[in-house]
Structure formats: structure tokens, C-alpha cells
Amino acid sequence: xxxxxxxxxxxxCAVPSxxxxxxxxxxxxxxxxxxxxxxxxxxxxxxxxVARTQLGRDRRIVLGGHLDTVPPNGNExxxxxxxxxxxxxxxxxxxxxxxxxxxxxxxxxxxxxxDVTLVLYDGEEVADEHNGLRRxxxxxxxxxxxxxxxxxxxxxxxxxxxxxxxxxxxATFDGVRAHSARPWMGxxxxxxxxxxxxxxxxxxxxxxxxxxxxxxxxxxxxxxxGGIANNVVPDRCTVVLNRRYAPSRPLEAAVAExxxxxxxxxxxxxxxxxxxMAAPPNLMHPLIAEIIGVYDLPVRPKLGWTxxxxxxxxxxxxxxxxxxxxxxxxxxxxxxxxxxxxxxLALLEAFLGIGEPPPARAR
Amino acid sequence: xxxxxxxxxxxxCAVPSxxxxxxxxxxxxxxxxxxxxxxxxxxxxxxxxVARTQLGRDRRIVLGGHLDTVPPNGNExxxxxxxxxxxxxxxxxxxxxxxxxxxxxxxxxxxxxxDVTLVLYDGEEVADEHNGLRRxxxxxxxxxxxxxxxxxxxxxxxxxxxxxxxxxxxATFDGVRAHSARPWMGxxxxxxxxxxxxxxxxxxxxxxxxxxxxxxxxxxxxxxxGGIANNVVPDRCTVVLNRRYAPSRPLEAAVAExxxxxxxxxxxxxxxxxxxMAAPPNLMHPLIAEIIGVYDLPVRPKLGWTxxxxxxxxxxxxxxxxxxxxxxxxxxxxxxxxxxxxxxLALLEAFLGIGEPPPARAR
Numbered sequence: 233x234x235x236x237x238x239x240x241x242x243x244x245c246a247v248p249s250x251x252x253x254x255x256x257x258x259x260x261x262x263x264x265x266x267x268x269x270x271x272x273x274x275x276x277x278x279x280x281x282v283a284r285t286q287l288g289r290d291r292r293i294v295l296g297g298h299l300d301t302v303p304p305n306g307n308e309x310x311x312x313x314x315x316x317x318x319x320x321x322x323x324x325x326x327x328x329x330x331x332x333x334x335x336x337x338x339x340x341x342x343x344x345x346x347d348v349t350l351v352l353y354d355g356e357e358v359a360d361e362h363n364g365l366r367r368x369x370x371x372x373x374x375x376x377x378x379x380x381x382x383x384x385x386x387x388x389x390x391x392x393x394x395x396x397x398x399x400x401x402x403a404t405f406d407g408v409r410a411h412s413a414r415p416w417m418g419x420x421x422x423x424x425x426x427x428x429x430x431x432x433x434x435x436x437x438x439x440x441x442x443x444x445x446x447x448x449x450x451x452x453x454x455x456x457x458g459g460i461a462n463n464v465v466p467d468r469c470t471v472v473l474n475r476r477y478a479p480s481r482p483l484e485a486a487v488a489e490x491x492x493x494x495x496x497x498x499x500x501x502x503x504x505x506x507x508x509m510a511a512p513p514n515l516m517h518p519l520i521a522e523i524i525g526v527y528d529l530p531v532r533p534k535l536g537w538t539x540x541x542x543x544x545x546x547x548x549x550x551x552x553x554x555x556x557x558x559x560x561x562x563x564x565x566x567x568x569x570x571x572x573x574x575x576x577l578a579l580l581e582a583f584l585g586i587g588e589p590p591p592a593r594a595r
Numbered sequence: 596x597x598x599x600x601x602x603x604x605x606x607x608c609a610v611p612s613x614x615x616x617x618x619x620x621x622x623x624x625x626x627x628x629x630x631x632x633x634x635x636x637x638x639x640x641x642x643x644x645v646a647r648t649q650l651g652r653d654r655r656i657v658l659g660g661h662l663d664t665v666p667p668n669g670n671e672x673x674x675x676x677x678x679x680x681x682x683x684x685x686x687x688x689x690x691x692x693x694x695x696x697x698x699x700x701x702x703x704x705x706x707x708x709x710d711v712t713l714v715l716y717d718g719e720e721v722a723d724e725h726n727g728l729r730r731x732x733x734x735x736x737x738x739x740x741x742x743x744x745x746x747x748x749x750x751x752x753x754x755x756x757x758x759x760x761x762x763x764x765x766a767t768f769d770g771v772r773a774h775s776a777r778p779w780m781g782x783x784x785x786x787x788x789x790x791x792x793x794x795x796x797x798x799x800x801x802x803x804x805x806x807x808x809x810x811x812x813x814x815x816x817x818x819x820x821g822g823i824a825n826n827v828v829p830d831r832c833t834v835v836l837n838r839r840y841a842p843s844r845p846l847e848a849a850v851a852e853x854x855x856x857x858x859x860x861x862x863x864x865x866x867x868x869x870x871x872m873a874a875p876p877n878l879m880h881p882l883i884a885e886i887i888g889v890y891d892l893p894v895r896p897k898l899g900w901t902x903x904x905x906x907x908x909x910x911x912x913x914x915x916x917x918x919x920x921x922x923x924x925x926x927x928x929x930x931x932x933x934x935x936x937x938x939x940l941a942l943l944e945a946f947l948g949i950g951e952p953p954p955a956r957a958r
Contacts, residue, residue, distance in 0.1 A: 452778050454785075466818070
């Protein structure tokens with residue numbers, strides 16, 4: 233079957249799905265997957281939709297994508313320029329979802345060499361407690377089992393191996409209220425946060441080698457809030473930090489690092505809002521080695537956290553491979569190109585044994 | 596007439612009146628002032644109540660107080676400990692309002708040597724555009740004319756002379772959004788605000804002599820806000836600064852100073868939210884000199900902005916004199932003592948010529 237993947241991506245982008253409001257897009261993909269009929273068996277839990285073949289194959293490949301987007305950035309209306317689709321979610325990751333839906337169509341009449349599970353889930357762009365894949369692993373782990381998981385996060389056609397861990401902490405600075413004309417009677421909580429901001433602004437994040445891949449870490453203030461009234465010395469300032477760390481050390485060590493960093497800058501309280509482990513690159517795993525080797529895919533480390541870490545934590549090797557430039561994710565310039573959508577679908581179908589092998593990459 | 600000023604203050608404190616919600620307390624004071632009858636003539640405009648004698652005296656004394664309070668700080672329920680009343684608004688400035696209401700009662704049967712205007716108004720603790728006295732000067736200037744204005748702001752029984760000016764500016768730092776795992780693709784607006792916070796935290800505010808009074812200036816960050824989502828490098832951070840400056844220089848110069856300060860710290864935009872002039876001490880004015888000299892009152896500079904500056908701007912000399920410790924205003928420990936309420940009422944009645952002269956201050 234030939235697919236207009238750009239048009240399908242545009243349809244998906246036309247349904248807003250900022251985290252927390254994924255019901256409409258879940259309805260859309262559920263209806264479409266149910267329409268495929270046998271051999272796809274479709275389950276839905278909340279705004280999470282899972283479609284599985286049950287062909288009795290020895291091994292099962294899980295292909296995953298999240299339904300939600302970050303908030304719009306003046307780019308909520310998708311628009312095409314030739315064979316490029318611009319707008320919120322085009323790259324992260326409705327282009328990947330379009331590939332999954334096309335794959336579902338093509339699986340129906342085919343004889344793939346693996347059983348295949350498609351997982352489309354909500355709540356990936358927000359705190360881990362909202363993550364739909366987390367819910368599936370907790371409530372229906374059989375639905376998401378497999379021998380290899382591929383997340384269709386935007387990777388620009390590369391294999392992005394493993395992923396960095398991500399930690400959010402909220403540092404709180406206390407103060408003492410006073411009339412702002414007599415600040416010496418109080419203590420300014422926002423002023424007390426200045427050293428933490430300064431240390432974050434000048435933080436020299438490391439680049440860490442794991443399996444010869446260079447994971448570039450980061451530390452960013454992503455939120456700050458303080459102040460009660462314009463005439464009052466504020467008694468509270470909260471700062472949310474996001475730490476991204478390489479899969480070179482355990483989660484506990486990375487959490488301890490960032491908590492200490494905040495404490496050293498004078499924070500009175502440091503609350504860990506969420507902490508997600510990193511995933512190792514796993515380049516020597518047979519299925520990952522095969523997909524890289526047979527199709528001669530370029531490999532680089534995944535800097536953003538993705539649910540490959542969740543699969544890894546459940547003992548399922550996983551990598552990222554999807555259409556769209558990851559550096560454009562969460563920016564106003566987010567976009568995806570038709571040629572990358574087509575290439576991603578072709579490669580996955582070849583790997584699953586239901587399509588022509590794609591041409592080898594130019595060297 | 597003898598008054599239980601502590602009980603009256605407690606009644607007033609039992610009616611919440613955070614800025615913007617003064618209607619109920621305005622109703623209460625209006626009803627009470629109308630109940631006094633002749634010679635008090637009562638006018639109400641919005642949540643502003645003005646009661647005036649019309650006795651044909653040569654000179655008129657305006658006595659003023661604001662009805663609103665800052666937001667509560669766990670102290671919204673007034674409670675007494677012996678002859679001390681604790682709670683929001685006790686000092687700033689429902690104690691002063693209680694003195695004004697008692698004075699109204701006593702004016703009725705008396706022959707004061709001045710005509711007297713009592714002005715009780717809303718919106719003093721917030722941006723100037725909400726200030727009820729501003730509205731009265733704009734809409735009904737005859738109601739607030741006089742030869743001397745005394746604001747019953749808490750001064751601890753001192754004459755607090757003049758007042759410092761106050762300026763609020765909002766400094767905005769721009770950035771460029773990006774995924775927080777690839778912050779080098781964006782620019783972090785909160786990180787960019789770090790130098791401004793640091794400069795405010797370490798700012799060495801001057802103490803300026805005017806008429807031998809030492810005005811202690813200040814500069815405080817009173818609000819900060821930034822961040823769009825926990826995975827996004829923020830593209831905007833806003834910081835609100837409050838500058839308090841001595842009556843040694845004109846408003847324009849003080850505004851220029853603080854705008855330059857923010858620009859020098861890298862702010863992309865600086866918006867002046869409000870800017871209120873300072874008021875000179877005016878210690879040589881005959882009526883101010885009289886009240887200080889005859890009752891041997893101690894004098895110090897007023898550090899907070901008060902509406903004496905508005906009276907001064909309209910050519911009416913003004914000073915602050917009221918019950919309660921100004922250093923407790925806007926703090927959780929705000930309180931007022933019965934002895935100070937009684938002393939304030941006694942002094943004002945003596946000055947107006949309707950009471951016994953109070954005993955001279957111990958030297």
C-alpha cells in the first residue's frame with residue numbers, strides 16, 4: 233500500500249493533544265487501528281492505545297510513540313510548504329505516529345518475521361506520573377512485552393542509542409516577609425535564589441563517553457516563581473531545575489549530585505519532582521546490532537530522555553529511530569519532511585520483513 | 596466620650612479588606628460616620644468615604660487613612676493578648692481608622708478650632724491606579740482640600756516626616772525556547788536574569804540626609820516569574836523591582852536610575868509599572884512645626900511611601916502620625932497596643948482644640 237505520510241501527519245497535527253488533553257487523538261488512532269481488522273488486536277486503557285499481531289512468532293518487536301505534545305509556541309496550526317510540514321508535533325512526534333499507523337495498514341495482509349506491537353500513549357512530555365507507558369507497564373504489562381522496543385522519537389533517521397536520564401528538582405528558598413520600604417526587617421527569598429541561578433547559568437556541563445558515544449549533559453532552570461505582593465519582601469522563591477545526565481552512572485548518584493548542587497547554593501529545601509533513569513546504548517544486543525548493521529544506520533547518543541529507559545528498566549532492549557530532526561523538537565520551527573517519513577516506514581517494514589529492503593545509505 | 600479603641604480596632608480587623616475588596620469595610624465606616632449626624636457631612640465615592648465638618652473655620656485639617664490591607668500572612672483572625680491586639684491590619688492601619696471614627700464621635704458636640712475632614716479610602720497597598728485618594732483628587736478635589744493633612748499610618752507615636760518615593764519596574768529577559776536536553780539550541784531567559792538578581796541582592800542602598808533626617812533607601816526584587824514547561828528552556832523571565840528613594844531628588848531622576856540599573860544587568864525591556872514621588876519633610880511649615888513643638892513630638896523620616904506625597908503634590912503640607920509600630924507593618928507579627936491608640940486620639944483632639952492637652956512627653 234502506498235501512503236501519503238505527510239497528509240496523515242497533518243491530520244494528526246490538526247488534532248491538538250497537549251499533555252493532559254490526548255483523548256481526541258487517542259479516539260482517532262484507536263478508530264483507525266480498529267479499522268485495520270485482523271490480525272491486529274486493539275486494546276485501549278485511558279488515552280493509551282495498543283495494537284498487536286498474534287501470529288505466534290518467536291520474537292516480538294514493540295514500536296512506540298507518544299500522543300502528546302508540549303504547549304504551542306505560536307505554531308499550533310500545521311501548514312505545509314511543499315513536502316515539508318511545519319507546526320507543533322510534526323517532528324515530536326506525530327510524524328512517527330503516522331509511520332506507525334501506516335505500518336498497521338501494511339501489517340494486515342503481510343507475513344512479518346516478528347510479531348509486532350504498536351503502542352501509542354499519553355503523557356510523555358510531562359511529569360513521569362502522567363506517562364501512559366508507565367501506566368501500561370503497571371496495569372497491563374503483557375500488552376507491552378517484547379524482545380526489542382523501537383521508539384519513533386525524532387532521530388533524523390539515525391539510531392539514537394540509549395538515552396540520558398532526566399531529573400527535575402524544586403529548590404525552595406525561604407525568607408521573612410517585611411514591608412519593602414524596610415527590607416532589613418525581613419529576608420528576601422528571591423535575592424537568596426540569586427547564587428543558584430548564577431551557578432546554573434555558568435554551569436559547565438560535562439560530555440560523557442559511553443560505548444564510544446558522547447553524551448552531552450545539561451542543567452537548566454526551567455521555572456522560577458516568587459513574590460506575594462509588590463510592597464512585600466518575598467518569603468518564598470521556588471526554582472525548578474532540569475538535569476540531564478549520561479547513562480554512565482546510576483539514577484541515585486545523579487539525583488544526589490543535583491540535590492547537593494542546590495543545597496550548596498543555599499536552597500533551604502530540595503524536592504525531587506521526578507527522576508528517570510538513563511538507558512545504556514546496548515549496541516551489542518543482536519537485534520539492535522542487526523538493525524544498525526544490515527541497514528548501515530548511523531548511530532549517535534540520545535540526549536533527551538525517552539521511554540527507551542522505561543523499556544530498558546523492564547529488561548527490554550530499546551533504541552530510538554524516527555522521522556524528524558530532534559534538535560527542532562519543542563521549538564517554534566518544528567517540522568518534518570516527507571522523504572524522512574517515507575524512509576522511516578520503508579526501513580521498519582524491511583526490518584519486519586514486510587517490505588522491499590531500502591537502498592543502502594550513501595557512504 | 597470615652598472610647599474602647601482596642602475593641603473598635605478589633606471590629607474593623609474582623610472585616611477583611613485586602614486591596615480590591617474594601618466594599619464591606621467602607622459600608623461599615625460609612626454607616627458609622629453617617630450615624631454621627633451634624634455637623635459631619637458624609638460623602639461616598641466607590642469604597643471611599645469622606646466626612647467633613649462645615650463650621651466656617653479659617654483652616655481645615657485633613658485626617659486620612661486607608662481601608663485596605665496587604666494579603667494575610669497567617670494572621671487574618673485578630674486576637675487580643677491583654678491590651679495588645681494582634682493580626683492583619685491592626686497597625687497598618689485599622690488602629691488609625693479606629694482613632695478617626697472615635698474622633699468623628701467627639702467632633703459632633705465639640706467646637707474644634709479647625710474644620711476637619713476625615714478621609715477613609717481604598718487601594719493604598721497596591722498599584723497607584725487603584726488608590727482611592729487619587730480618585731478623590733481626580734473626581735472630587737473639593738472633598739480633600741485642606742491646610743494640613745495628617746495620615747494616620749503607623750508611626751509609633753512619632754511624627755514621620757515626608758516620605759520616600761516608590762517605583763516599581765518590571766524587567767523582562769527574553770530567551771529562545773528549546774528542548775531542555777539540548778539547551779545550546781536555545782537561550783535560557785531565567786539564566787539571563789541571574790545578574791540582575793545578584794546585583795539586587797548585593798545592592799548597597801544609600802542613606803540620604805534631607806532636613807537633617809536620614810532617609811534609608813532600598814531596592815528589592817518583589818516578584819519573579821519564568822518558565823513554560825519542565826522540559827523547555829524558558830524564553831521569558833520577568834522580575835519586578837521595588838525602589839524606595841529619598842526626597843532628595845525628583846521622581847524622573849529616580850526612575851531613570853532604576854531603569855538604567857536593570858538595563859545594565861542585561862534586561863531586554865524595562866517597564867515602569869508605577870512611580871510615586873517622594874514628599875519633603877516640610878518641618879518648617881507652621882502647622883507641622885506647631886504640632887511637633889507644642890506636644891514635643893519626636894520626629895523621624897518616613898521610609899515607606901504614604902499618601903502624604905499625594906497631598907504634597909497637590910500643595911497640601913502633610914505628615915504621618917498614627918498608632919502602631921511601622922516596622923511591624925506587612926509582617927505576620929503586626930499588632931497595636933491600647934495605650935498607643937489612646938495617646939494618638941488624645942493628641943489629635945488636643946491639637947484640634949476639642950480635648951484636654953495630653954501630658955508632655957517624658958524627656
